[in-house]
Amino acid sequence: MKVVITGVSGFIGTHLIKRFKRENLEVVGVSRKDSLNVDYIVKSYQEITELKNIDLLIHMADSNLNNNIDFIETSYANKKLAAHFKNKIIFISSALVYGENSWELLNEKQVPNPLTQYAKNKYQYEKDIIKFNGTVLRLANVYGKGMSPNNVFYDIYAQIKNNNSKIKIKNIKHIRDFIAVDDVCDSILAVALRQKKGTYNICTGKGTSIEDLANIIINNFGLEDLQYSLVSQNFTHSKLVLDPMYTNKIYNWSSKINIVHGCKNLFI
DSSP: OEEEEEOTTSHHHHHHHHHHHHTTOEEEEEESSOOTTOSEEOSSGGGGGGOOSOSEEEEOOOOOTTOHHHHHHHHHHHHHHHHHHGGGEEEEEEGGGGOSOOSSOBOTTSOOOOOSHHHHHHHHHHHHHHHTTOEEEEEOEEEOTTOOSSSHHHHHHHHHHTTOSEEEESOTTEEEOEEEHHHHHHHHHHHHHTOOSEEEEESOSOOEEHHHHHHHHHHHTTOTTSOOEEEESOOOOEEEOBOOHHHHHHHOOOOOOOHHHHHHHHTO
16 A cells, blocks of 8 residues: 655654554655655645655645745645645644534534635635545644644643742633644544545544643642642633544544643653
């Protein structure tokens, strides 16, 4: 089985290509910039259609989806990829296509409500993929080693390391579905080996508030007895948690790493 993975210079892509290689699959790493895992550098991802004997394309690379010029260019390339690979493409999308404030678990039958330009562009790409019988995976909030330092995990961690007595958090009441990158890679592998057309949630199905996340990280450092206070800059309630049942049923896959264990692995 020969698999092409785009975006292998990024956070998830770096983990994913290593996971696939452990299965002794033939993997071609593609990116628009050079890095350790890149086998094929492209200016536009539609160049992938020139590669021969590809059994599956896992497409997770995006340009800046908030930039209209990049979106127009990338959208054209994605349409070409969808039409070329048809049912041999897995597109990595985002939970954000559902919106950002539902108090119910969101399953794949939920009507999307993308609020940001990023989410709207992701949803447009999804429609191109489904039109040609491809597969779409909607990822919950992915975390793990190598992720961008500009996130709530590292923000809390940095404040703890600086011995701040007050941990400042932007949205303490927000509830999100956090999934470890190793679980994500296992799920994508499971889908790749038994690929079926359609849309699937990749998630834990469990919500963690940012307040609880902060306490988990604090406790990981054995600091639960110290006088830390959590200061929120915004008390707006928001919840975005996905339902994993359909993916579990079709692919017999479920997440294994809970948020407590995942945080321990992240900061060791």
